[in-house]
Amino acid sequence: MDRISQLPDFIVHHILSFLPDSPPAELVRMSVLSKTWFHLTASFPILNYDICKFKSRESFFKYVECTTSRFCHQNLTAHRLTLYVTIRNPAELDIVNRCLGLLLVIGVKELSMSMSAMPKYRLPNTLLSVSVLKSLSIYNCELPSSLMHDGVVKFKSLISLQLQNVRIDEEVIKYITTGCPLLQWFEMRCCYGFKRFCVYQHQNLQRVGLVGTSVEIIDIEAPNLYNFYLAAKNAGRRPPKLNLASCKKLTSVTYEGYPSPNSNGFLSNFPFVENLNLFTSCEGNNLKLSSHSLRTLELFTDFDLEKIELSTPNLDLFIYCNDDYGWVGVRQLPHLKACMGCYPDGSIDTAWFQKLRLFLDKKMKFIVLENIKENELPPFELEHLELHFEHEESLDHAAFVDAVLCCFRPRFLTLRSSFPLTDSEEQSALVKFTYERLLEQENQGHTSIQIVSPYSSKAQKQGLMLLADPLLEEKAISFIKEKRDAY
Known part of the structure; x- marks a missing residue:
């Protein structure tokens, strides 16, 4: 007896939400069980389009077209859309543009996109008007052209933004941070096109991560920022100038790949830090760190212990890692x-x-x-x-x-x-x-x-x-x- 189909739709959808990592064929098989199951799978608000889970490119693009068409007929907002695809010809690009456009119009709450195409895929301008969007992850794509030229951002609900291998300039960073008042997490990995990362008077920003960039100046004023992580593009690269001292809730910091910092110039940027993860190479005669607020220190370094001087009277946990020992x-x-x-x-x-x-x-x-x-x-x-x-x-x-x-x-x-x-x-x-x-x-x-x-x-x-x-x-x-x- 099929008792699951007798449950309310939202409960069945919750059960189905544990299936996205399974082959999409599983959902297709369920859809043919009955009219009820056809409706349940058609209205399933988690759309996982990952070309790696298909045996052929033809079957993937056919699945994307069919599933998008069925879902859009339900006139529902998608809870989550994942689109990982490589584009090889204009026909495939046309399918992606058409299906993505339809889904953005009806609304998406969480969007994760990774595109491999030459030239890079440019996201449509309609993305900037998705008012229900809460989480956005973009990998290897070009930002919408209207954002680059007009600075129009309407992400009034956006909480999380992750960019990887994306070209972005300083003006666009400003547009994003001012146009996303609810933004809590902003991360950029291997992004390029900017030398300064500046955020001013952002009341909700809590986490910032800059990994593998060429940033030279970081200036952040965010009263609720509590976590900051910075990793160099190349080991030994000159560290950027930092100004985060006004962030009084900033208690967790990760600093990786830059030459060993000195106590006065480094920790003065983080006067309230309690948890510090420091990955640094052995440059100079010694490593000195002084902080009265520091409680946890994880130190990954080439410095031997006799060259490390700590003045941390409130330290509770010290983890030391050296490749030799x-x-x-x-x-x-x-x-x-x-x-x-x-x-x-x-x-x-x-x-x-x-x-x-x-x-x-x-x-x-x-x-x-x-x-x-x-x-x-x-x-x-x-x-x-x-x-x-x-x-x-x-x-x-x-x-x-x-x-x-x-x-x-x-x-x-x-x-x-x-x-x-x-x-x-x-x-x-x-x-x-x-x-x-x-x-x-x-x-x-x-x-x-x-x-x-x-x-x-x-x-x-x-x-x-x-x-x-x-x-x-x-x-x-x-x-x-x-x-x-x-x-």
């Missing part, structure tokens, strides 16, 4: 002591942990030690330490654990790996070694070590999920130090 994360939570996660790469340099130990001790300067066990400092106290290993188990992993535990004394330790840590009831050599080394750190008569799964209720109570969600294929085991009751 893998990456390490240190977290200071209000209810815990410091926590740390380590992701070593194939070349494990155990002496590097001495530098990390000294880096975490703000009163100490960096010293190069030939033997890590010559360290005279007491192990740095950690609430939780997480070590991640890849490849097959080897003696290098035990050496790595040994080096870490020479410098750090965790109350909890979690091993995560791509190889098994237990074999039936037998624990791996790495697990046994880690257990013995942890026990050596404690008064053995007063401390016991429990080995548990990090997914167990006992581990969950200790908050052992440290820095990120674990990978599904990872194996994991946790060690918990517990004081014995005195008799």
